[in-house]
Amino acid sequence: MLSPGRARIPQKTLRSDRWWLLPTVTVIVLLSFVVYATWRAFEGAYYYASPYLSPLYSPCLATSCVPGSTDLGTPIGSWYVLSPALLILVFPLGFRMTCYYYRKAYYRSFWGSPPGCAVAEPHKKYTGETRFPLILQNSHRWFFIAGLIFNCILTFDVIIAFRNPEGQWGHMGLGTLVLLISATLLWFYSLSCHACKHIVGGRLKHFSRHPVRYRLWTLVSRLNSSHSMFAWLSLFGVAFADFYVRCLAADWFTDIRFF
Amino acid sequence: MTYDATFRVWRGDDEEGEFADYTVPVNEGEVVLDIIHRIQATQQPDLAVRWNCKAGKCGSCSAEVNGKPRLLCMTRMSTFLDTETITVTPLRTFPIIKDLVTDVSFNYEKARKVPSFTPPPGLEPGDYRMQQIDVERSQEFRKCIECFLCQNTCHVLRDHEENKPKFSGPRFLMRIAELDMHPLDTLDRKKAAQDEHGLGYCNITKCCTEVCPEHIKITDNALIPLKERVIDEKYDPLLALGRVFRKDKAKKG
Known part of the structure; x- marks a missing residue:
């Protein structure tokens, strides 16, 4: 801050507002989610309560998955003995870690780079996203595509949740609604993503030659302005859906059946 | 009162x-x-x-x-x-x-390093024709009044004097994005954005957007799209493969 030639103002910031509030809240909420998701991912139990499968464990691909939870088969086989969630969580985790919004959130709140606008950061050196490991943030579009596949799987989970615990179709419970909201929020989060905006049309130089892609780009741009909101809501949605399924699986209460 | x-x-x-x-x-x-x-x-x-x-x-x-x-x-x-x-x-x-x-002359030095608008050869001023939907995206960036508040707030420059030679700052990366999106500009500016103007230093923390008095969405509409364009060029193996095939086809054709 006190580089030669600059005004000699020793204070790291002169901001008098509560600039520290947002990063503090971000740390608390994100850390809470990380602690909860880590515990649930390693727990390896209480993730299926027929017909609901927790989004943290979907798709369940190992032979060790509880009966009824392996609608996509068990290609991983029986050699795998750890929690089945650990096989798949790298994809949604990677999508969120490389997301442009979450990058802003954790660079500011966890790394203090910067902690607030016009607030001095604590680091002496800064290379940004120019070298390993942060240059890997450029892989966001691949995680976005993986995220779309996961959204399709979670949508399938919602469809098969329109059954009763005995597997008969045409039924719905509160769990179905919880999974439906969670999957919908995930779709909004994915489709409002900056990589999605670029792929559908942002990379074009001439919108006039691609009217359909221009229309899609316009729609995604509209969603993109609320990307941060979808990022948070979808995070809460997934956590709540998992928690609801855990409660059912652990027999803490029974599902409310609508029909 | x-x-x-x-x-x-x-x-x-x-x-x-x-x-x-x-x-x-x-x-x-x-x-x-x-x-x-x-x-x-x-x-x-x-x-x-x-x-x-x-x-x-x-x-x-x-x-x-x-x-x-x-x-x-x-x-x-x-x-x-x-x-x-x-x-x-x-x-x-x-x-x-x-x-x-x-003394804000740092900004004028950086401005000089961005090549100006380069239309196709033979196209004279006055003959430029383009569709409104092709230019309106970059027109947002023309609202810039060059107050340099974004340059001042960006922590890459503010907290790290040593980064000044390597990083042009949000104002000029936005200028590069504006030109790269322009339907008649013929220069490929992506490589220069990353290698000469230090786009990789930007960690998209949006302070430039927060302080812009013209309410230009610098990060969402200029810097992130520019980062995605650079990824197309430098970090996307599938697109790179596609470019190799296209070149081969063109040679054979």
């Missing part, structure tokens, strides 16, 4: 400086620049401040008010409490000249 406000204004030059306190009358409807002018007129005639249009369009009166980068002429006194002490300091990223005036 008139009341007496307490101002703390940084006074000094590149060798020394300190805060000076002033009690100044404030009238209804005034902005911070009015009060700085009143201090200049009634108490400190040698107080240096750069200003011009007083309408938020020339970008001259950039400074920091209570630690926030702002235009002095667009910061209304009614946004502060009557009892509040208002601190006014110069931009902290650029060398100081005197009091609230800084």
Whole structure:
């Protein structure tokens, strides 16, 4: 801050507002989610309560998955003995870690780079996203595509949740609604993503030659302005859906059946 | 309604400086620049401040008010409490000249390094024809008044003087994005954006967007799309493979 030639103002910031509030809240909420998701991912139990499968464990691909939870088969086989969630969580985790919004959130709140606008950061050196490991943030579009596949799987989970615990179709419970909201929020989060905006049309130089892609780009741009909101809501949605399924699986209460 | 406000204004030059306190009358409807002018007129005639249009369009009166980068002429006194002490300091990223005036020539040097608009060969000014939907995306960036508040706030420059040679800052990366999106511009600016203007240093923390007095969505509409374009060019193996095939086809064709 006190580089030669600059005004000699020793204070790291002169901001008098509560600039520290947002990063503090971000740390608390994100850390809470990380602690909860880590515990649930390693727990390896209480993730299926027929017909609901927790989004943290979907798709369940190992032979060790509880009966009824392996609608996509068990290609991983029986050699795998750890929690089945650990096989798949790298994809949604990677999508969120490389997301442009979450990058802003954790660079500011966890790394203090910067902690607030016009607030001095604590680091002496800064290379940004120019070298390993942060240059890997450029892989966001691949995680976005993986995220779309996961959204399709979670949508399938919602469809098969329109059954009763005995597997008969045409039924719905509160769990179905919880999974439906969670999957919908995930779709909004994915489709409002900056990589999605670029792929559908942002990379074009001439919108006039691609009217359909221009229309899609316009729609995604509209969603993109609320990307941060979808990022948070979808995070809460997934956590709540998992928690609801855990409660059912652990027999803490029974599902409310609508029909 | 008139009341007496307490101002703390940084006074000094590149060798020394300190805060000076002033009690100044404030009238209804005034902005911070009015009060700085009143201090200049009634108490400190040698107080240096750069200003011009007083309408938020020339970008001259950039400074920091209570630690926030702002235009002095667009910061209304009614946004502060009557009892509040208002601190006014110069931009902290650029060398100081005197009091609230800084030397922003860093920005002009960076501007010179961005190649200007390059239309297709043989297309003369006056013959440019393009569709509105092709240009409206980059027209947002033309609202820039070059107040350099974004450059001042960006922590890559503000907190790391050593990054100045390698990083051009949000204003000029936005200029590159504007030209790269322009339907008639023929230069490929992506490689230069990353290698010469330091786009990789940007960690998209959006402070440039937060302080922009023209409300340009610098990060979402310019910097991130530019990062995605650079990824197309440098970090996407599938697209790179596609380019190789296209080149092969063109050679055979």
